[in-house]
Amino acid sequence: MQSSGTPTLYEWVGGIEALNRLTKRFYEHVHADPLLSPVFAQMDASHAEHVAAFLAEVLGGPASYSAQYGGHPHMVRKHLDRHLTQPMRRRWVELLLATADELALPDDPEFRSALVGYLEWGSRLAVINSQPGAAVDPDAPMPTWGWGETKGPYLG
Numbered sequence: 001m002q003s004s005g006t007p008t009l010y011e012w013v014g015g016i017e018a019l020n021r022l023t024k025r026f027y028e029h030v031h032a033d034p035l036l037s038p039v040f041a042q043m044d045a046s047h048a049e050h051v052a053a054f055l056a057e058v059l060g061g062p063a064s065y066s067a068q069y070g071g072h073p074h075m076v077r078k079h080l081d082r083h084l085t086q087p088m089r090r091r092w093v094e095l096l097l098a099t100a101d102e103l104a105l106p107d108d109p110e111f112r113s114a115l116v117g118y119l120e121w122g123s124r125l126a127v128i129n130s131q132p133g134a135a136v137d138p139d140a141p142m143p144t145w146g147w148g149e150t151k152g153p154y155l156g
């Protein structure tokens, strides 16, 4: 818990264990998807864990992606020249949210609103950073996400 007593989104979702389950299952769906499977054909076995670590850090968990994999600039670099399209982006977000439902991750309005907000923001940046001529800012800070306007968490 934070000092205010409000849990981080990371705590609310169930920590790294929940995020690892989410990304593992998500990339199984990605590999079965005709639009996305070619995009991720070269990903290595640790990709799902790396993305879980990245999400953990964004959602207020430990800064292990920054410590181990090079932070936000490294993540941006991974999207360079991928020529991602809006249909790919929309499918990516749709599959991630469907996987969150499938795994029964928290589905209260406050958490899902915050999650969708981050995914819309991050996935649109991924598309922008994948276009020809996009450059990496080596000093780009890691984004951090909170409950936002809904001022969660949901208390029933």
Ligand code: HEM
Binding pocket: 039, 040, 042, 043, 044, 046, 047, 050, 051, 054, 055, 069, 074, 075, 078, 079, 082, 084, 088, 089, 092, 093, 118, 119, 120, 121, 122, 123, 126, 127
């Ligand atoms: C919030 C949205 C997103 C986040 C947080 C995210 C996160 C990441 C991270 C952390 C990596 C690097 C993994 C590593 O360090 O090994 C990565 C790589 C990658 N991402 Fe994303 N991403 C997002 C959106 C997207 C979207 C929408 C697409 C495509 C539709 C995409 C396609 C890729 C691809 C192709 C790679 C490289 C995979 C490889 O190593 O072959 N990403 N992403």
